[in-house]
Every structure is written in structure tokens, then in C-alpha cells.
Amino acid sequence: MSKTFDIGISALAGPGEFAQANVDSAPPLSNGKSFFIETFGCQMNVHDAEKVAGVFLARGYRAAQSIAEADVMLYNTCSIREKAAQKVFSRLGAWRGIADGKIIGVIGCLAQQEGEDIFERAPWVSLVCGSASYRKLPQMVAELEAGGRRLMGLDLDTDETFETEITRRDNPLRAYVTIIEGCDYSCSYCVVPHTRGPERSRPSDAVLSEARRLADAGYTEIQLLGQTVNSYRDPSARTLSFVELLREVASVAGIRRVRFTTSHPNDFHREIVDAIDATPVLCDHIHLPVQSGSTRVLGAMRRTYTREEYLEKIAWIRAARRLISVTTDIIVGFPGETENDFEQSVTLLDAVGYDGVYAFTYSPRPNTTASTMPDAIPEEEKYRRLAVLQDRQRQIQIERNNKLVGSAFELLVDTHHSARGQWAGRSTSNLIVNFTSPLQNLLGEYVQARVTRAAPFSLVGEQVI
Ligand code: 5AD
Ligand code: SF4
Numbered sequence: 001m002s003k004t005f006d007i008g009i010s011a012l013a014g015p016g017e018f019a020q021a022n023v024d025s026a027p028p029l030s031n032g033k034s035f036f037i038e039t040f041g042c043q044m045n046v047h048d049a050e051k052v053a054g055v056f057l058a059r060g061y062r063a064a065q066s067i068a069e070a071d072v073m074l075y076n077t078c079s080i081r082e083k084a085a086q087k088v089f090s091r092l093g094a095w096r097g098i099a100d101g102k103i104i105g106v107i108g109c110l111a112q113q114e115g116e117d118i119f120e121r122a123p124w125v126s127l128v129c130g131s132a133s134y135r136k137l138p139q140m141v142a143e144l145e146a147g148g149r150r151l152m153g154l155d156l157d158t159d160e161t162f163e164t165e166i167t168r169r170d171n172p173l174r175a176y177v178t179i180i181e182g183c184d185y186s187c188s189y190c191v192v193p194h195t196r197g198p199e200r201s202r203p204s205d206a207v208l209s210e211a212r213r214l215a216d217a218g219y220t221e222i223q224l225l226g227q228t229v230n231s232y233r234d235p236s237a238r239t240l241s242f243v244e245l246l247r248e249v250a251s252v253a254g255i256r257r258v259r260f261t262t263s264h265p266n267d268f269h270r271e272i273v274d275a276i277d278a279t280p281v282l283c284d285h286i287h288l289p290v291q292s293g294s295t296r297v298l299g300a301m302r303r304t305y306t307r308e309e310y311l312e313k314i315a316w317i318r319a320a321r322r323l324i325s326v327t328t329d330i331i332v333g334f335p336g337e338t339e340n341d342f343e344q345s346v347t348l349l350d351a352v353g354y355d356g357v358y359a360f361t362y363s364p365r366p367n368t369t370a371s372t373m374p375d376a377i378p379e380e381e382k383y384r385r386l387a388v389l390q391d392r393q394r395q396i397q398i399e400r401n402n403k404l405v406g407s408a409f410e411l412l413v414d415t416h417h418s419a420r421g422q423w424a425g426r427s428t429s430n431l432i433v434n435f436t437s438p439l440q441n442l443l444g445e446y447v448q449a450r451v452t453r454a455a456p457f458s459l460v461g462e463q464v465i
Helices: 043-058 082-096 109-114 117-121 131-145 192-196 204-216 242-250 270-278 295-301 307-318 339-352 379-404
Strands: 009-011 034-039 072-077 103-108 127-129 151-153 166-168 174-178 221-225 257-261 285-287 325-332 356-361 408-417 422-426 432-436 446-455 458-464
Touching: 034 043, 043 072, 043 103, 043 131, 043 166, 043 174, 043 221, 072 082, 072 109, 082 103, 082 109, 082 117, 103 109, 103 131, 109 117, 109 127, 109 131, 109 192, 127 131, 131 151, 131 192, 174 204, 204 221, 204 242, 221 242, 242 257, 242 270, 270 307, 295 307, 307 339, 325 339, 325 379, 339 379, 356 379, 379 446, 408 432, 422 446, 432 446
Parallel strands: 034 072, 072 103, 103 127, 127 151, 174 221, 221 257, 285 325, 325 356, 432 458
Antiparallel strands: 009 166, 408 422, 408 446, 422 432, 446 458
């Protein structure tokens, strides 16, 4: 199949579906103005930016090629850890010199967290809006155009989701689709419930019609998104379960791969494994953040499961007929984490045999209960633990990757490293393989490649023709 890359803008109008979006469904007319969005953070943030871009396109703006030329500059922020939050004010400082005559907005998690204080610290900002208020953006943009200053959208008390008429998709191969927003858990270290608000699921029909339109636009891979994606509860009369929704999205004609992230262990049921086993379109990869291998620390984190209960879920995955890859998130240096607690996180790596681990040092966050807990771990000790954990995982990945030499995988090609004469693509289990091929124009194609060489974080191979 040949594939073009000009489907970055997909009109996603559907009957009744965008009732909250205060924009016309007619094709946008140019108003001569342009916008630029700079995004940090998770995939939810990346996809939010695609939808926010749609709000501006629908109002007649065009996407600027650089910040300097934009009339509206938006900074889509993250506040999951202190470092991400610190970056924001230094970046806003850098924008000060070019702020004259422009609209500058701060959106996303730090906007929600800092609220009005942003205007104090950066008076050249005129819009502060958290993600739970994005549905009000069209109206806020209209007020800014009419000369409004200092508009805030910080309402967290909502049962609505953010739907747009147009979504400007930046990834031409993998389309993100939100199925649930916010989070109803209250992990003691996490700002997300405070910045993204309560859990809200989208009606299943809205998700499915978006999936069909994406397939019509040429997409073959869909990634369903949610902070706790598997807590999905269909608010419509159909009341589909998460697994039923997975199966229906997977049956949309033209869709070859369906991924979903992030799963919460508490809502991870055996039916999800059964669905993956029975449905080749559902990718054989599960991201299942554990956060700690110590039941004591998990309790202090309010994760709602023990090490043993987590391992039981891993056992279901290992019992599947398909080989399903498993990745996770781990926090080291949580307040009061003893050497023994930490050891249990390290031994969990071996007990599970993860295909990938995202490890973080604990970072105290505002309004979280963990931020006032005693027995903080010194920063150097956190980094020592991080290095020990990452070193053990590196060994596990070397062993795993060495075993893959000689195996062939179907890859969706997403990168061309022209200087190296290599292509790169992902397998359904989310492995990245860099490979050589005698063929041209492979971007967007599905190809078979055999692994010839392995390193801890990469695989090298050649196309099987
Ligand atoms: N400190 C360090 N890491 C954190 N995460 C969430 N909150 C914190 C924090 N306060 C990590 C968790 C989560 C991932 C997205 O970020 O591991 O799964
Ligand atoms: Fe944060 Fe926990 Fe919700 Fe994940 S489940 S977003 S870690 S509060």
C-alpha cells in the first residue's frame, strides 16, 4: 500500500458529537493570523495540543512555522515532576522579549497548578487554562481577539470531555484517540488528579466514529489514551466495557493496530489479556506502571494493590498464547523507602522480566499528601538507587534482546535515517528495529525485518523480502 503524509489535518465533524465545541463546522477561512504551540509532557499533553490546534484552525488561524512569527503563542505545560515545572518560567522569560502585540497563553498541568500566580510572575501572559477547561477555549479565544486580557480557565469540577471539530494530528502514522480524561485515583505522590480533574469517559459512539474517520483518512494505527485508560466506563446507553470498546475499535475496517495506554493495575482484568490473545489487531504490549516493588511503599503511595497482586496480573499475561511485552514506571526514593524496600523494586524487575522501564526519582509535588511525609530520601541517594535500578534493567534488556537475534517482526516503518542508510519501525509489541533495505520509500509501510544484532536499547536488522 502506498501512503501519503498529507493527512496531518483531519476534519472530525460528526453529527451531534461536538455539541460543546463553539465553532462552525464549515471549512475555516483564513483570518491572516497564526498560532504556535510548544508542548511538554505525556502523550495526553501531545494529543491535547493536537486538539487545541484544531480550535485555532477552526477559527481561521494558520499554524506558524516558528514561535517568532506567531500571533498566538501557547505553552502546553507539564508538572508531574519539579524539573518540568521549573522549565516553564524560564521559557516564559525567554518569550518576554517577543511578547509585544501577541497573545501568550499557558495551558496544561502547570497552568492549572499555578493559576493566577502565572500572571504575577509573567505579566505578559494573557491566557491561563487547565485541560479540564479546554472546552471553553473557543469562547476564550474570541474574548482575547476582542481585546480581553488575563483570561483564566481553571474549572476542575466538570463531567465533560474536550471534543473538537478539527484535530490537527502531528503524527502521520499513529493517531491518538482520547477515551477517558482525568483520574479518580489519589496516589499520594501524584498531581494529576489536581491538574486534570475527575475521571470522565467519552461515549463509545464518539470514540468509534472517530476511529472510522481515522481509518478513512488512511490511518492504520490507533492509540487509545487515558491517564487510567482501562478504568473506561461508557457513559452512553450502550455501556460498553473497556474490553468491549477495545474489540470494537479493533474491528474497524482498515485499522491494523490498536494500542492503549496507560493501564492501572487495579482495573487490569484477565479479560484484557483474553481480548489481546483473541484479537491480532490489539497490540501485544501492555504498559502497566507498578511504581514500587515493595508492598509497604505501595501502601504509602496509595496504589491499591500489593506486590503479590501485581505479580498475579503479570502471571495472566505470561499465560497468554501470544508473547505480550510488558513495560512499567517505577519511582525510586519515595519518602521512607528503606534499602530493603528499594531491593524489592530491583528484584521485581527480574520477577517480571520487563521489556522496558521508565524510572524516576521521587519529586515532591504541591497539594499531594506525600509532599508532607517524613523521612525524605537525600537526592544523591535517590540518584544512586536510580542508577542501580537502571543498570539491572539494562542487563535484563541485553539478555532479552540477544534472544531476539534471528527473529523476524512485522514493522510499521516510521523513520528514515538517511545518513546511516537505515529505516526504523515498530513491531506490534513496540520493539524498535533499525534495518537496512534495498527498497525506497518505506515510510508508512508494513515490512518484515529480521534482527541481526542487539544492543540493550536497540535492535538492528534487515528487511526480509
Ligand atoms: N515524582 C516522580 N515521579 C512521578 N510520577 C508521577 N508523579 C511523580 C512524582 N511526584 C511518575 C509515575 C508515573 C509517571 C507518569 O510519572 O511513575 O507513572
Ligand atoms: Fe497519578 Fe495515580 Fe492517577 Fe496515575 S493513577 S494519574 S499515578 S493519581
